[in-house]
Every structure is written in structure tokens, then in C-alpha cells.
Amino acid sequence: MASPTSKAELITYCKRQLGEPVLQVNIDDEQVNNVIDDTFQFFNENCYNGQERCYMYHAITADDKTRLAAQTDSTKVEGAVTTTWSEDTNYIPIPPHVVGISKVYGLVGNSIRSNLFGIEYRMFLNDLYAFGSLDILNYFMTKQYLETLDMVLNNGSFQQFRYTQRRDRLYLDIDKDFLEVGTNLLIECHRMIDPNDATEAYNDPFVKRYATALMKKQWGQNLIKYQNVQLPGGMNLNGREIYEDGVTSLRMIEGEVLSKYAIPPMDMIG
Secondary structure (H helix, E strand, O other): OOOOOOHHHHHHHHHHHOOOOOOOOOOOHHHHHHHHHHHHHHHHHHOHHHEEEEEEEEEOOHHHHHHHOOEEEEEEEEOOEEEEEEEEOOEEEOOOOEEEEEEEEOOOOOOOOOOOOOHHHHHHHHHHHHOOOOOHHHHHHHHHHHHHHHHHHOOOOOOOEEEEHHHOEEEEOOOHHHOOOOOEEEEEEEEEOOOOOOHHHHHOHHHHHHHHHHHHHHHHHHHHHHOOOEOOOOOEOOHHHHHHHHHHHHHHHHHHHHHHHOOOOOOOOO
16 A cells, blocks of 8 residues: 555555565564654654644633632752742643644733724724725834734733643733633644544655654664574674664654754744
8 A cells, every 4th residue: 555544554554665575574563553653743743744723712611710820839948948939820721632832812902903992993994095005015014013012012911821732731821810710712723633533644755754764773673683693594684784774764854854844933023
């Protein structure tokens, strides 16, 4: 199957690339499963084809409100000195498949456009009749400037939230009294693609190449301890060469993905 659509077909494809059925690929089924899991972990976290941008909706609950207002204390003792630390538990649990969060809507209002007498509305109303002769570039730059002012002056909202992927927690660094039960939050995030739902992921070129290289590395590692064992017919196993070939392929693929196909980091100009 040159175009795998399942985990089993991907495993068969990789083994065939390594020489089966002409050669026997000496790798255990558990090791094969680890190879596929490691492949999709790298693919989901580093390649733009392994993620999708989505929007998640969350309404603040009574449990959220209680957690956001609570604190946890920890104590550290060094000799005769005892230090007590307090940490806010101002977070909301996030589904484990979320890679990163870029925006959270609903934390603060927009003073530029949130009412009938806002600056943006008046600027648009005054210039609407002149759109035929209006300098659209100047109009756009003025709107961007107003948005920047709002971001700086409106509750100091440069950094209102933090996301910790390994703990699946979205921390909200704002006034806790602002978030009442029923407050609606819209979260813009990047989510890992589940290959069981999007089976096309099994046929992604990087997935096939990376899984094959990982399997070759594991195969060579299994054979290294038999390096000097001579097989019937005078043949010798060369596990070291297979291992190093797999490592070289992995480095090349990882470098290509990270330099050309990774999601660029968010920037801030200030």
C-alpha cells in the first residue's frame, strides 16, 4: 500500500521500504508502536500539516470561578530560614490536544469600537462618503494605531494569559472579579491533528519518511550487539551502519521540517 490510510498500513509501508519481504526487519511490535507514536508526536508539534487552527468556546462555571480566586501555598526551609510562597490557581483546564493558544477573546472590551461614540466609528462615519478618493493606506494605518493604543491602555492587556501545554492549563492574568459565572470566552488555538480522524495524515510524506528512518534506527540498534556474529554462508550483520544511516536520515528530515515547514513563532514588535 503506497498510500497508507491506517496505522497498520503505515507500518507495512515502512517495513517494505526497509527491505521486507526480501529481508527480515528485526524489530518488535512494541518498538514499532513506539516508532509510530514518536513520529506523530514530532509531526504534530513541529509541522504545520500536523496542526490546525481552531476556535474553542468556554463559558465560565462556578468551579472555574472558585479556582480562579484560590491560592496554593508552599514552604521551603533552608537551615533556620523558612520561606512561604503563594501561587494563584487562576487557570482553566484545556483539552490535551491543544498545542498553543494565540488569542483569548472576551477578557476585556475594546474601547475603540465598543460603543456608538467610539473613535473608530466616528472615523468611519466621517470618511464613508469619501471612499472613492480616500487614501486607504492612511486609513488602515490609523486603525492599526488605534488598536495598538487600545491594547496598551485597556487594562494593560499585552499579556493577559499564559498557556502551559504540558499541564493543559490556560492561566488568566486579569482581575478575577471581571470573570463572572456565565462569561463567554472564545479561544483561538492550534490543535493536533488526530490521524484516526484525519487518515490522510498517515500518507503525509514527512510521516512516512520519518517513521521509516526511526524504524531503521531501532532496527540497527537491535542488531548492534550482534556486530561480530557471522551468519551461515559467511554473512555478517552490520547493525552499526544501519543505525547510523537511520540517525543521518532523521537529522536531515528534522532539519528540513524545522526550517521550511514549521509554524513560525508569534512575534511582537515594540
